[in-house]
Amino acid sequence: MKSGSVTKILLEVLFLLAMKGELKSSLDSILRYYEEVHRSFYSLAAEPLAKAISLCGQSLLSSRHIYYIGQSTNGILGLIDASECPPTYGATTDDIRGFLLGGYDEFGNKDGDLVELTGLSVYKISEDYFLYHILPACHEEDTIVLIQSVTPELSAVVRRSCCHVVEIQISESSEPVNDGSDSSDRSVRMHFDLCDPSAFVADQVACEMLRSFGVGLAVKWTLNALSTGAHIIKGKVCENFMVDLKVSNAKLFRRSVGIIQRFTQVGVEEATDALLRSIYEVETISTDLKAASISGHIAKATSKHKVVPRAMILAMNKCTLEEADTALQQCPLVRQAVKRASNSS
Numbered sequence: 001m002k003s004g005s006v007t008k009i010l011l012e013v014l015f016l017l018a019m020k021g022e023l024k025s026s027l028d029s030i031l032r033y034y035e036e037v038h039r040s041f042y043s044l045a046a047e048p049l050a051k052a053i054s055l056c057g058q059s060l061l062s063s064r065h066i067y068y069i070g071q072s073t074n075g076i077l078g079l080i081d082a083s084e085c086p087p088t089y090g091a092t093t094d095d096i097r098g099f100l101l102g103g104y105d106e107f108g109n110k111d112g113d114l115v116e117l118t119g120l121s122v123y124k125i126s127e128d129y130f131l132y133h134i135l136p137a138c139h140e141e142d143t144i145v146l147i148q149s150v151t152p153e154l155s156a157v158v159r160r161s162c163c164h165v166v167e168i169q170i171s172e173s174s175e176p177v178n179d180g181s182d183s184s185d186r187s188v189r190m191h192f193d194l195c196d197p198s199a200f201v202a203d204q205v206a207c208e209m210l211r212s213f214g215v216g217l218a219v220k221w222t223l224n225a226l227s228t229g230a231h232i233i234k235g236k237v238c239e240n241f242m243v244d245l246k247v248s249n250a251k252l253f254r255r256s257v258g259i260i261q262r263f264t265q266v267g268v269e270e271a272t273d274a275l276l277r278s279i280y281e282v283e284t285i286s287t288d289l290k291a292a293s294i295s296g297h298i299a300k301a302t303s304k305h306k307v308v309p310r311a312m313i314l315a316m317n318k319c320t321l322e323e324a325d326t327a328l329q330q331c332p333l334v335r336q337a338v339k340r341a342s343n344s345s
Helices: 003-019 022-059 072-083 084-090 103-107 114-118 127-137 153-159 205-232 250-262 269-280 286-292 294-301 307-317 319-332 336-345
Strands: 066-071 094-099 143-147 162-170 182-184 187-194
Touching: 003 022, 003 205, 022 066, 022 127, 022 143, 022 162, 022 187, 022 205, 066 072, 066 127, 066 205, 072 084, 072 094, 072 103, 072 205, 084 205, 094 103, 094 127, 094 187, 103 127, 103 286, 127 153, 143 153, 143 205, 153 162, 162 205, 187 205, 250 269, 250 307, 269 294, 269 307, 269 319, 307 319, 307 336, 319 336
Parallel strands: 066 094, 066 143, 143 162, 162 187
Antiparallel strands: 182 187
């Protein structure tokens, strides 16, 4: 599991025990429930999930879009997953985008409607905006992901569109899990049951909470798989490293230096120089630039694309910026460009 999933489980268990202190003696049973959710989900999800990833990857490869739409907590999970793609994969805010039934009223964030604060359409997340502005402009290579119990009317409208459609419907049952998935060439319906928490915990309130937690975790895993798999297909991942990340904070700046070192076998100073050359688009790094703060480098880098892949090629091939840019232009898939540079170094 990714660290976000582990964090989710830890927080849920802590909150559950804080509310129901008498369940401390049932901690092992609660953790076994999560373990069974993991086992049952992946045993059922593998085939339809692979098909869904293929459709999403096809969308990104075609320079099209993936749209998540859902309601309540599971819809918010879609917003979160989409929001992580720009820093993680160097994606645009339109590559994968989330929408929420009820919009900001359902989201319940402190600042309310972010469109009113920013004037930016990228913050428009309502169902109405999706239906009247996004869906009419959709292309047959776009993919729409319906997350967990959207309205029948919305499902019907999306199914009639020209897009790829992925439907995620995860429920809980005391019966043995069964795969109810159904798919065609352009759609995937992922309908299946998870284990019932009452087999692990007797308390009724705890069961209801765990039931919601388990479904949310499975939805999160599904969305993580779709966005990760699609970006792998698009060539944003090389040898399990996300090599086209945005240098948008201190953690990602240091991670970028580490990735450059990992692929080029240079020291930290040379890797940092290559990264700064890529950020500032200069052939030589001045003493003042080397002494500048990381926050200054981040401010310069955040709006730029393919900063890390270009830095990797600079470090591998000891080449000019123009030569590195030419290498990236000749290989639109970043993974291929990096591998070609590695083979020629």
